[in-house]
Amino acid sequence: MSTQISKPAEQRLGNDSPPANSTLVDELEDLSIGAIEERLEAVSERFYYASQWQLILWRFQRHRLAVLSLILLVILYLLAAFAEFFSPYLATSRFTGLQMAPPTRIHIFHEGKLHRPFIYAPQRSLDPETFRYIFVEDTSTPYPILFFTQGEEYKLWGLWSANLRLFGTGPDAPPIMLFGSDPLGRDIFSRTIYGARISLTIGLLGVAISFVIGVIIGGISGYFGGTIDEVIQRLIDVIISIPLIPFWMALSAALPRNWTTVQTFFAITLILAAVNWTGLARVVRGKLLALREEDYALAAQVAGASKPRIIFRHLLPGFTSHLIVSITLSIPVAILGETALSFLGLGIQAPAVSWGVLLQDAQDLMVVAQQPWRLIPAIFVIGAVLLFNFVGDGLRDAADPYST
Amino acid sequence: MLVYIIRRLIMLIPILFLVSFIAFFVIELPPGDWMTTYVSQLRASGIELSEQEAQRLSELYGFDQPMYARYLKWVQGIVLRGDFGWSFQWGKPVSEVIAERLPVTLAISLMALIFSWLIAIPIGIYSATHQYSFVDYLATFIGFIGLATPGFLLALILAWAVYEFFGFSALGLHSREYLDAPWSVAKVLDMLKHMILPLVIIGMSSAGSIIRVLRANLLDELKKQYVITARCKGMSEIQLLFKYPVRLALNPVFSTIGWLLPAIFAGEVLISIVLSVPSIGPLLLRSTLAQDTYLTGSIVLILSALTIFGTLLSDIYLAWADPRIRYGGLSR
Numbered sequence: 001m002s003t004q005i006s007k008p009a010e011q012r013l014g015n016d017s018p019p020a021n022s023t024l025v026d027e028l029e030d031l032s033i034g035a036i037e038e039r040l041e042a043v044s045e046r047f048y049y050a051s052q053w054q055l056i057l058w059r060f061q062r063h064r065l066a067v068l069s070l071i072l073l074v075i076l077y078l079l080a081a082f083a084e085f086f087s088p089y090l091a092t093s094r095f096t097g098l099q100m101a102p103p104t105r106i107h108i109f110h111e112g113k114l115h116r117p118f119i120y121a122p123q124r125s126l127d128p129e130t131f132r133y134i135f136v137e138d139t140s141t142p143y144p145i146l147f148f149t150q151g152e153e154y155k156l157w158g159l160w161s162a163n164l165r166l167f168g169t170g171p172d173a174p175p176i177m178l179f180g181s182d183p184l185g186r187d188i189f190s191r192t193i194y195g196a197r198i199s200l201t202i203g204l205l206g207v208a209i210s211f212v213i214g215v216i217i218g219g220i221s222g223y224f225g226g227t228i229d230e231v232i233q234r235l236i237d238v239i240i241s242i243p244l245i246p247f248w249m250a251l252s253a254a255l256p257r258n259w260t261t262v263q264t265f266f267a268i269t270l271i272l273a274a275v276n277w278t279g280l281a282r283v284v285r286g287k288l289l290a291l292r293e294e295d296y297a298l299a300a301q302v303a304g305a306s307k308p309r310i311i312f313r314h315l316l317p318g319f320t321s322h323l324i325v326s327i328t329l330s331i332p333v334a335i336l337g338e339t340a341l342s343f344l345g346l347g348i349q350a351p352a353v354s355w356g357v358l359l360q361d362a363q364d365l366m367v368v369a370q371q372p373w374r375l376i377p378a379i380f381v382i383g384a385v386l387l388f389n390f391v392g393d394g395l396r397d398a399a400d401p402y403s404t
Numbered sequence: 405m406l407v408y409i410i411r412r413l414i415m416l417i418p419i420l421f422l423v424s425f426i427a428f429f430v431i432e433l434p435p436g437d438w439m440t441t442y443v444s445q446l447r448a449s450g451i452e453l454s455e456q457e458a459q460r461l462s463e464l465y466g467f468d469q470p471m472y473a474r475y476l477k478w479v480q481g482i483v484l485r486g487d488f489g490w491s492f493q494w495g496k497p498v499s500e501v502i503a504e505r506l507p508v509t510l511a512i513s514l515m516a517l518i519f520s521w522l523i524a525i526p527i528g529i530y531s532a533t534h535q536y537s538f539v540d541y542l543a544t545f546i547g548f549i550g551l552a553t554p555g556f557l558l559a560l561i562l563a564w565a566v567y568e569f570f571g572f573s574a575l576g577l578h579s580r581e582y583l584d585a586p587w588s589v590a591k592v593l594d595m596l597k598h599m600i601l602p603l604v605i606i607g608m609s610s611a612g613s614i615i616r617v618l619r620a621n622l623l624d625e626l627k628k629q630y631v632i633t634a635r636c637k638g639m640s641e642i643q644l645l646f647k648y649p650v651r652l653a654l655n656p657v658f659s660t661i662g663w664l665l666p667a668i669f670a671g672e673v674l675i676s677i678v679l680s681v682p683s684i685g686p687l688l689l690r691s692t693l694a695q696d697t698y699l700t701g702s703i704v705l706i707l708s709a710l711t712i713f714g715t716l717l718s719d720i721y722l723a724w725a726d727p728r729i730r731y732g733g734l735s736r
Contacts, residue, residue, distance in 0.1 A: 234415075238422045240663065241711040245670035246688055246704050250430045253692035253700075332552070339554050340674060344689060359557065363678070365575075368564040378557050385552035 056321055059398035066394020069387040076384060080196035084154040087190035088168045088176055091353045093152060095175050095185040097124055101135050103180040103373050110142045118142035121174040132370070143173035180373035182361055191353050192377045198354035199338055200384065202269050206334040207327055209273035214280025215323070219311045221281065222288025229285070236278045244275055245340060252346040261352040268347050272334045283326045287319040321399035328392035332385040339381050355381050408723055412716055420709060424482070427704040428475045431697050442492065478698060489698030493691060498702045501687070506706065508577065508683040509676070512602050513668050519607035520614060525657070527611075528618030529650060535623065543619075547612030555671050559605050559678040566601060575680050602681055606671040610664050614657055621653035651725075659722050662715030669707050 050058070061067060079086050095101075104119050120137035127134050151165035169176050179188035221232040251271045255264055291297060292315060300310045341347030342356025343363060350357055358377040361367075367374050443458045469477075481487035488498035531540040566572055573579070577598050578591065585591055625631070626649055634644050676685030684703055691699040 234419060235422070237662075237715075238419055238426070238708075241419075241666060241715065242423065242426065242704065242708045243666040243669040243673065243711065245673050246707055247430070249673075249688060249692050250427075250700055250704055253695070336552075336554055340556065343554070343556055344674075344677065346692075359554075363556075363560065365560065365564050365567070368560055369568070375557070375561070378554070381554060381557075382549070382552045386548055389548060389551065 052321075056395075056398045060394055063394035063397060065390050066398075069390035069394070073384070073387045073391065076196065076380075076387070077200060079193055080200050082156075083193045083197055084156050084162070085164065086166050087187075087193040088151060088165055089187045089190045090152050090154060091186070091191045091194035092351060093186060093190075095177075095181065095187070097185070098122065098175065098177070098181055099183050099185040100133060100371055101177060101181045101185075102371075104175075104177045105137070106145065106176075107142070115142055116144050118144040119169065119174065119176050143169050145176060146170055179376045180371070182374060188358070188374060188376060191358055192355070192380055195353040195355045195358050195377060196380065198265060198348055198352065199335055199356065199381070202265070202272065202338045202354070203331040203335040203384075203388075206269045206272040206276060206337075207331050209269065210277035210280055210330065211323075211327055213273065213277040215284055215316070217277070218281035218284025219288060219316070222285035223292060223307060223311050223315070225289070232281075233285075236281060239275060239278050242275075244337070247275065248272070248337060248341055249344065249346055252341055261349070264347075264349060265352070268338060268341065271341075272337045276330050276334060279330055280323070280326050283319075283322060287322060288315055291315045291318050321395075325392055325396045325399055328388055328395055332388040335381065335385055335388075405723065409720055412719065416712065416716065419712060421479070423708045423712070424479055424701075424705050425475070427701045427708065428478065428697075429471070430704070431692075431695075431701045432471050478701070488702040491691070491696055491699040493694045493696040493699065498699050501699060502684070502702060502706065505683050505687055508681065509669070509672055509685070510710075512599060512606070512676075512681070512683060513665075513672050515599070516603050516606035516610070516668055516672070517664070519603050520611040521657075523607065524611040524614035525618065525654070528615045528657075529622060529645070531615065532619045532622035532626065532653075533645065540619075543615055546608075547615050550608045550612035555605055555609055556674050556678045558608075559601070559675045562601055562605065563679060572597070577681050598681075602672070602675050602679055605675055606668055609671055610668055613664070617660065618653055618657050621656050622649055625649040625653050655722060655726055658718050658725075661718035662711070665711040665714045666708075669711065 101122055101124070104122070106117050106119060108115060108117055110118065120139050120142065122135045123138045124133050124135055126132075145167055146169060147167050149165055149168045149170060150163050151168045153161060153163045155161055167176070175187060177187045177189060179192060181187055182191070217232060221229045248271055251274065252268060255267050259267070288311070292310075297310060297315060300314050305314070338347055338354060339356040339359060342354055343360050345360060348354040348357050355377045359375070359381075362371075362374040362377075443461065478489050481489060486499065488502070490496075491498045491501050494501050527539075527543045531537075531543045534540055563575060577595055579594050579598075628649075631644065631649060634648075635641075639647075672683065673685035673688055675681070676683040677689055680686060684707070688700065688703050690696075691703070
């Protein structure tokens with residue numbers, strides 16, 4: 001064990017790889033030789049006593065992109081959790097006369113003078129040649145954007161009634177629609193934030209389920225080996241070989257159309273998890289096969305520990321970090337899966353809102369050409385998937401004790 | 405080697421049975437079946453249909469039998485006669501319906517696979533030998549975007565862009581004037597033009613992962629001592645690179661074909677729906693929605709079987725190319 005720890009320690013101090021805290025280098029440059037040695041002693045001391053998790057955390061912090069991604073992800077989840085507060089309108093509120101309106105522009109100059117951020121009222125008219133709606137701003141009155149304002153009544157998490165919203169324009173002013181509106185006159189910004197709720201939780205929940213299945217099946221397969229292992233591995237081979245989208249399509253077509261949103265949500269989660277667990281099971285099995293040959297596993301067995309106890313108490317903690325990486329990397333698969341299914345009309349059904357549902361609304365080529373703002377939810381899908389991948393990559397580098 | 409291949413071929417039989425089993429039962433999960441929908445449709449359209457007649461229809465199509473009996477009959481038909489059952493929706497044997505569209509799916513998928521190798525392998529090698537260069541970062545970035553962008557969205561946007569900037573409608577497989585025209589050189593060229601977009605979109609998404617695998621493996625390989633030895637002995641860089649490290653680093657690329665193929669088929673299905681390419685994709689979507697049991701089951705079965713064969717081929721190639729696997733596989 002000590003060789004593993006001291007190797008990165010030497011490299012960290014010896015060669016030009018970036019150290020855990022970059023100020024250390026600056027400090028060292030100003031110090032005399034003796035002081036440097038003293039300082040190094042202190043650092044390596046800290047290094048030797050650090051727990052495995054502490055080491056992972058240090059290495060993870062060095063990964064700027066991963067840390068930034070993690071922060072952004074937390075923000076995204078906060079947005080989703082408090083969707084009612086961050087969105088100016090309900091996901092179902094319609095604004096008649098403002099169907100398919102482009103994103104509202106925010107101005108700060110009114111009649112040449114600086115003004116607090118405000119919007120103009122949109123005026124709709126029909127283009128006589130193309131019969132398309134065109135929107136022109138009525139620049140006579142500015143409507144200021146209000147922060148922490150009273151908006152439409154909502155029930156936070158279905159429990160508490162409230163009407164406080166982060167921003168809005170007040171009851172008599174025209175609505176502010178940052179991402180424009182859809183053909184029913186609903187605010188796409190609010191819908192995107194509400195949609196994050198389903199799209200982001202489906203990833204977490206789906207992966208949580210596949211985690212439980214994967215660890216149990218992979219654990220059995222890896223620890224017992226032999227025929228059980230062979231059977232389980234072949235089963236996993238079969239499941240992996242079934243192309244995902246057709247398989248998901250077939251499964252989700254099985255859902256009764258009259259189910260409630262909540263029922264469909266859980267069913268879709270289960271469908272996504274039904275395939276996703278195989279990857280985790282493989283990781284668990286591979287690691288267990290290696291770890292069960294270790295002396296401490298034998299020691300536990302000699303001491304009379306039961307097999308489940310050896311697996312879950314002694315072997316599993318040995319590769320928790322690898323599991324976390326696999327989990328992080330399989331969340332985006334579930335998010336993309338939900339989006340694809342809902343896009344095809346097989347996943348979450350309207351009136352429930354998810355990113356996939358929002359994109360399903362926009363699957364026409366005409367929409368791309370004429371109302372490109374309706375594709376903005378896609379940026380959130382891509383963003384969330386990218387962020388999870390960056391965090392996962394950072395974690396993988398951090399969790400690998402042999403990396404520098 | 406021969407023993408290894410035979411062993412793998414024998415193992416294929418239970419796997420294919422398992423896949424057919426899963427495919428069939430997944431389709432059978434929905435409450436109700438095609439017949440109940442059909443009967444209620446007939447009644448809704450004003451056709452008088454007595455209970456006995458409905459019963460007779462049900463028996464005619466075999467819906468009165470329990471699930472396992474129908475499964476056995478289906479599998480028996482496939483194994484003995486190559487008969488995949490009857491498509492209720494199309495009123496034709498499943499094999500006929502699929503035969504029209506499967507070649508398109510196969511052609512696009514195979515070409516997408518080759519396309520993704522053609523772009524991924526040179527880029528992967530270049531990024532590994534020029535680590536942290538501009539091209540390396542660009543490749544990583546594009547790979548990530550390809551990974552994170554839903555394929556259907558890319559298809560939608562690119563189809564619009566192609567139309568907007570080139571005035572070329574990329575939807576379907578043939579331009580309108582060639583739809584009913586007999587096969588000619590011009591029609592084939594037109595079809596190839598329509599295939600570019602699906603190819604690029606499907607190929608891009610898998611190219612990203614190939615680049616990452618290849619780059620990581622090649623980087624590991626280049627650090628090894630035999631590379632240093634060869635370099636010390638004065639071997640030219642190009643020769644050195646392609647003689648051993650690239651060959652070794654390519655092995656994992658080919659061995660993960662088994663994971664790549666399902667992704668490619670899945671991508672093909674989804675993108676064909678968006679671009680209305682007359683392949684398996686739109687067929688599958690319609691048949692799942694209509695609960696056309698045998699058609700859906702057969703499609704899932706055929707796609708999975710193709711994947712399994714692909715994996716087998718890549719395993720055989722690996723065993724042939726890599727003696728470590730060959731002897732490991734034999735001694736097991």
